[in-house]
Amino acid sequence: MSENYRQMWTELGLDLKAHDALLGVLSEAYQNIFMAQDNRPEAMSYFDFVMSEVHGLRIKELLDEKAAGRKIIGSYCVFVPEEIALAANATLIGLCTGADFATEEVEKYLPRNTCALIKSAFGFKLGRVCPYLETTDMVVGENTCDGKKKAYESFKDIINNLYVMDLPQVKSANGKALLKAEYVRFKEAAEQLTGVQVTAESLQAAIKLVNAKRAAMLRLYQLRAADPAPISGLDALLANQVFFYDNPERFTASVNKICDELEQRIKDNTGAFPAKMPRILVSGCPQAMPNWKLPAIIETSGAVIVGEESCVGERGVRNLVDESGTSVDEMLDAIVERYFKVDCAIFTPNCDRLQHIEQMAKAYNADGVIHYGLQFCTPYLMESMPVQKALEQKNIPCLRIETDYSMEDMGQLKTRVEAFIEQLK
Template sequence: MTTNHTPMWKDLGLDIEAHDALLSVLGQAYGDIYLAQENRPEGMGYFDFVMSEVHGQRIQELVDAQAAGRKVIGCYCVFVPEEISLAAEAIQVGLCSGADFAMDEVEKYLPRNTCALIKSSLGFKLAKVCPYLECSDMVVGENTCDGKKKAYETLGTMADNLYVMDLPQVKSGEGRALLKAEFLRYKEAVEALTGNTIDAAALKKGIAIVNNKRKAMARLAALRHNPVLPISGLDALIANQVFFYDNPVRFTDAVNALCDELETRIAEKTSVIADGTPRILVSGCPMAVPNWKLPAVIEASGAVIVAEESCVGERGCRNLTDDSADDMDGLMDALVDRYLAIDCAIFTPNTERAGHIKELAEKSKADGVIQYTLNFCQPYAMEAIPLEKELEETGLPTLRIETDYSQEDMGQLKTRVEAFVELLK
């Protein structure tokens, strides 16, 4: 992972020394985990380049776009509708929250027993190491879990461009009305930020761009369901992570080109695994860049990941937005319907999630499910126990893993995952 230190880096207010130290560590990890793989599709070269320039070329593109009058909106969650951002000619990017950084400083503001993703988000702000965060004209937080809700109060004292979106806890009735009101409020905020009015034609265009991006990811996900597996779970995870910050049109083209290659590999029976390799579905918390710890352990233990029931995965890409309406109200209703189909653990009841996991396990021919929960993430931890019972009643072996971003539990993780893989064999 590289950085070209143009004047923009000083303008962004980054701590250059800390930033470069972080990138050095992440670059080494990427090389050890990803570039060391054998039999990779050639199309992964694009994603390797994007990751190597994660804080280089893409940041320069954002700064250049800002110089041309466009706005950059940074967000932490799949509930922030990119369709609306694009309709106002803004650029939406995901914000770093997948590595421990400045934890000593973070724990001066947040309790130690706080979810790693939340602590990471604040750590990257305190340490000024994330150029995506520092160059964002608006940072959108969303009140999903209680931890995020309270952490945004703290982040708001450090960032004067923080916008907080409220989210419902139920999907029907008042919950649906709340989400529509919040999307309309967000639309007005984006219009005020950009100076651009969003009409039905502009929103249709934004919907089409995001739908095409999700279609490409659905195509990639479906190819991983084949008995001849043309791509590793690690490589597919990188595509799912890049989804959140790359140019959406360019990204869509790259994923479709990769899928063309994967279809050829399937036809030629070129698989990345040997026959009989256990196939794993990973379910639960999101795995933001550069959180590769558990997937690397799984695939180093003789198994392969064939699907992710996660916000960075199937849950975030599964549904398209109906663009058949010709008026703003109809299109906004369609957006609300699409985002309410996300089966995040914040919702109660959330009975659809178990059905989606079982359906995905069947499609992907998974031999077992690993439920991944970040330490102190109560919504997913609370759902993990009844989900485990329901999945095992159907004969699907399940392993519950709770961890964070540190390397301290690597030995324990390897032991547990290897034992689970042996059980599946």
């Protein structure tokens, strides 16, 4: 990355030495995990470029947007509606939660038995290594799991622009009313932040923009049903990780370009891996950038990942917002309808998710499911047990993994994953 960015990072208050170390590790991991793959789609070069500029060009773009009067809103969850942020003249970006940082400092705020994703949010702030977080004018937390809900109470002590969104726990009429009320409140907060009122025109345009982005990802997912798989799970996951912070129009065009290439690959009967390889659906907790641990293990163990049932995956992007509304209120209702379908394990009961895992396994011709649970993530770890039972009753093999962001269990995980893949052959 260009030396020109050092001044920008300094002005953002980053710890340059720690940040250099982070970028070094990131770059090395990217080389070893992504660039080492064979038969990548040519159009993945866009994402190689994005990654080479991960804390550079995109940060500069966001700072340029801010200079032009736009606001930046950060989020940690797919329940924060990008449509509303965009319509209020703000850019929504997903914030870094995929690596351990400043663990000793973090454990002054959070118990050791806290999931790695939550610790990571604190670590990037306390370690001063996340330029995205430092560009934000507002950060939206949300009452999803107990861990995040309670952690935001301490997070407000280390960031000064935290806004917390309440969320329902049950998909009842009361639950939907709460989500609507919270989205209206978020709209008002975004309007207050930007000084720009959401109009029917701006909201409709935002809905279309985000729908197009989601539709491109869904198109990419569907192409992965082919055998041989036209793209690796790692590359598809990378696109899904970049989904959260890239410029929406450019992202959509780039993913569609990949899809065009994949369609040609399917016609040519070529793929990222040979045909008839064991095919894995990964289901469970989000794998946030730069958490590539499990897919790297799976795809170097003789299997290909054909889908992610995850917030950084189909759970996060499926179901488009109905575009037929004409008033702001109608469109807000349509947005609520779409987000209320998100089958996160915070909901009880959460039968839709189980059905969707089965549907995905079938649609993508998966031979088995690996359930990815972050250690101490109560909702997904609890739900993984009935998920495994139900899948096995339908003769879909399921391996439950519980891990964190450390590399200490790599050997053990690889042994378990290899044994699981072996039984799928």
